[in-house]
Amino acid sequence: MTSDHAEHPDKPAQLAQKLRDWAGPIVLASHESPDGDAFGSALALKRALDRLGKRTTLPLTPPRYLAFLAEAGELSAPLTHLEPNTLVIVLDVEVSRRLVGVPVTDERVEGAALTVVIDHHGTNNGAGDLLWVEPGRAATAHMVKDLISALGVPWDAALATPCLTGILTDTGGFRFGNTTPEVLRAAGELIACGVAYSDLTDRLAWRHPDFFRMLGKVMGTVEFPLGGLVAYAELTEAMRQEIGPTDDDSSDYVGQIRYAEGTVVALFLREERQDGTPQTKVSVRSRAGVSAQAICVALGGGGHVAAAGATVAADLATTKARALEATRAELARCGYDVPPTA
Ligand SMILES: [Mn+2]
Structure with missing residues (x-):
């Protein structure tokens, strides 16, 4: 069941062999x-490897809205060193x-005998020993589906549900431009493995009530700068202090404002602190040939053409000015007549 338009059709089989032999x-x-x-x-990949008798560790902490996917004992605390x-x-x-x-030094996973990278970001910098990158x-998750099939592990709902979750997330529930016939076929095959589909899409949309209180605050900040071509919103430390810590996912907020009629770029900024120093997370969505990726690369981040992000080591006001300037430059490149941001 390999993808019918893979850029590297031999990669899943090569990687599967490497993993089986490890x-x-x-x-x-x-x-x-x-x-x-x-x-x-x-x-999904951890579960498939476990079924082959591999000794796997998944040191990830999911946000609250994804935690239901994991069973007790499947996740680990961060590893300070590798065996x-x-x-x-x-x-x-x-x-x-x-x-x-995992410990990382100088863009290398410290102490790894072999680092395999599986990714679909066009901005992947190619660090790692074995790379499978298909922008x-x-x-x-669509690539992982091919890898699990190449591993020869029989598909069931426990494998298909997290795999389908990845495809649902990155296609915006099959609404984004990356929703190709191949993607829909892959999703159909996964659903056929016994996924409780409507339960899954419902559950993925659940948020803590405080999320909706925060949503109200965030929506109170919406503005439409650069001649109305941009939908902008922000989440500040002051809001977080008022509502309390929420499991806010930037993609939820930027995913709302991106539908403002007449806009081609959505910018969402979230004020954060990293070891006491202010930093600002920028989430960008775009349409009509405008590149969210170009905007975020200008801010030191990366991502996809229509959806990208950056974390800027500056306060919210400074980051907002920089993000609007990067957006203005990208809009100008695309032929839009936009006023200067200053
Ligand atoms: Mn992805």
Whole structure:
């Protein structure tokens, strides 16, 4: 069941062979605050490898809304060092970005005997020993589906549910431009494995009541700068202090404002603190040929053409000015007549 338009049709079989032959421990890793693709891909692959008798560790902490996918005992605390002969599989993220769960030094997983990278980000920097990077894929989970099939593990709902979660997340529930016939066929095959589909899509949308209180605050900040071509909203530390800690996922907020009629870019900024220093997380969505990726690369981040992000080591006001300037430049590149941001 390999994908019918894979850029590297031999990669799943090669990787499956490597994983089947590996006698040492296997650690699956991704980025902090994993989204449905990062977490679903890692969980599905862990379960498949466990069924082959491999000794696997998944040191990831999912956000609250994804936690239901994991069974008790499947997740581990972050590892401070790796056992000898450990193979690390890095999913849905480049090694240089903040991997969690495994020690990283100089863009290398420290102490890994072999680092395998499976990713679909066009901005992947290629760090790792064995790379399978296909920017043409809608989700890392779609690639993991091919890998699990190549491993020869029989499919069932426990494997298919996290895998489908990744595809659902990264296609916006089959609404984004990456929803190809191949993706829909893959999803259909996964649903046929016994996934409780409407239960899954319902459960993935659950949020704590405080999320909706925060949503009200965030929506109170919406503005439409750059001649109305941009929908902008922000989440500040002051709001967080008022509502309390919420399991807010930036993609939820930017996913709402992106539908403002007449806009081509949605910008959502979230004020954070990293070891006491202010930093701001930027989430960008775009349409009509405008590149969210270009905007985020200008801010030191990365992602896909229509959906990208960056974490900027600056306060909210500074980051807002920089993000609007990067957006103005991208809109100008695309031929929009936009006023200067200053
Ligand atoms: Mn992804």
